[in-house]
Amino acid sequence: EVQLVQSGAEVKKPGESLKISCQGSGYSFTNYWIGWVRQMPGKGLEWMAIIHPGDSEIRYSPSFQGHVTISADKSISTAYLQWSSLRASDTAMYYCARHGGSYDDHWGQGTLVTVSS
Amino acid sequence: DTQMTQSPSSLSASIGDRVTITCRASQSVSTYLNWYQQKPGKAPKILIYAASSLHSGVPSRFSGSGSGTEFTLTISSLLPGDFATYYCEQSYSTPPTFGQGTKVEVK
Numbered sequence: 001e002v003q004l005v006q007s008g009a010e011v012k013k014p015g016e017s018l019k020i021s022c023q024g025s026g027y028s029f030t031n032y033w034i035g036w037v038r039q040m041p042g043k044g045l046e047w048m049a050i051i052h053p054g055d056s057e058i059r060y061s062p063s064f065q066g067h068v069t070i071s072a073d074k075s076i077s078t079a080y081l082q083w084s085s086l087r088a089s090d091t092a093m094y095y096c097a098r099h100g101g102s103y104d105d106h107w108g109q110g111t112l113v114t115v116s117s
Numbered sequence: 118d119t120q121m122t123q124s125p126s127s128l129s130a131s132i133g134d135r136v137t138i139t140c141r142a143s144q145s146v147s148t149y150l151n152w153y154q155q156k157p158g159k160a161p162k163i164l165i166y167a168a169s170s171l172h173s174g175v176p177s178r179f180s181g182s183g184s185g186t187e188f189t190l191t192i193s194s195l196l197p198g199d200f201a202t203y204y205c206e207q208s209y210s211t212p213p214t215f216g217q218g219t220k221v222e223v224k
Contacts, residue, residue, distance in 0.1 A: 037161075045153075045161065045204055045215040061212035062118075095160050102167065102208040103151040107160035 002026040004034075004096050004108035011114045012086050019082035020111045022096030029077035030054035033099035036070060036081045039110075040092045050099060051079060086115045119143050119207050123216035129224040136192040138219045140205035145185045149209035152181055152190045155218075156201045164203075165190065195221070 007021040024034065035050035049060045049070040058070055072079045079096055094111045097104035120143035130136050140150065148168035153161040163172045165181035168188055178193040192199055200223055205216040 044218045045155075045206075047206075047213045047215070059211055063212070097160075102149055103163055103172075103206070104153075104161075105163055105172070107162070110160055 002098065002106045004098060004106055006094075006096060006108040006111045009112040009114070011116070013117055014086055014088055014115055016086050016115075017082070017084050018086055018113065019080050020094060020113065021078050021080050022108050023076070023078045024098065025077060027098070030074050034072065034079045035097055035099055035104070036068075036079075037095045037097060037104075038064075038092045039095065048094075049081070053077075053079065086113075088115050088117075091115045118212060119146060119210055119214050121205055121207055121214050121216040123203075123205055123219050125219060126217065127220040127222060129222050130195050131224045132195055132197060134195045134224075136195055136199075136221060138190045138203055138205075138221075140183075140188045140190070140216050142186045142188075142207055146207040146209035148184050149207055150181075150183065150188045151206045151208060152179075153204045153206065154199075154201045155204065161204065192221075 003025045005023050030053045033050050033052045036048045038046045048064045051058045051070045051072050053072040053074045069082045091114050096108040098106040122141045124139050150168045152165040155161040164175050164179050169181045180191050202218045202220045204218050
């Protein structure tokens with residue numbers, strides 16, 4: 001069974017750094033792209049970035065490039081999303097998703113990030 | 118970026134109703150159009166990919182159609198578990214972009 005398990009909720013202050021994770025299991029981690037999607041409170045879905053763990057190819061949405069970094073460690077089948085300096089506007093639920101072909105076929109349970117002073 | 122616009126933004130319906138949601142793209146996305154269902158507090162789930170292909174395990178009361186810039190998601194007979202928010206997504210160009218969502222509520 002394909003599963004994506006994300007790290008737990010985080011509460012941070014503006015300016016702090018953060019790295020959240022998404023561990024895949026039940027499939028060959030290096031054969032599928034894996035990406036991150038943001039959902040701000042009460043709002044819709046926004047595609048942020050995607051990585052291919054097999055060759056580390058990365059693509060970012062222009063809206064997020066420069067503010068977040070996507071990475072992956074194929075030895076532990078885990079993808080990451082990190083911020084070096086959080087803003088209050090980063091408060092959101094973040095989902096990782098496996099990209100199977102032209103769509104996201106499996107999703108993590110979500111990681112809630114709250115940034116507040 | 119390709120803008121995706123869904124209509125309506127919300128609708129009220131009853132069990133057994135036929136429901137149709139429309140998604141329009143600001144430029145052609147061919148058939149690279151997906152539909153997701155999201156329930157409160159849960160991650161989205163894929164329903165339809167490539168405009169009209171039903172994902173494995175999704176009930177046949179869900180169907181999708183369209184190509185180019187105009188697409189529809191139809192639920193043939195609404196069941197209680199179908200009250201949720203539905204999103205279209207184009208995956209033709211990077212970045213993929215989502216519609217704003219359509220909330221299907223109980224009438």
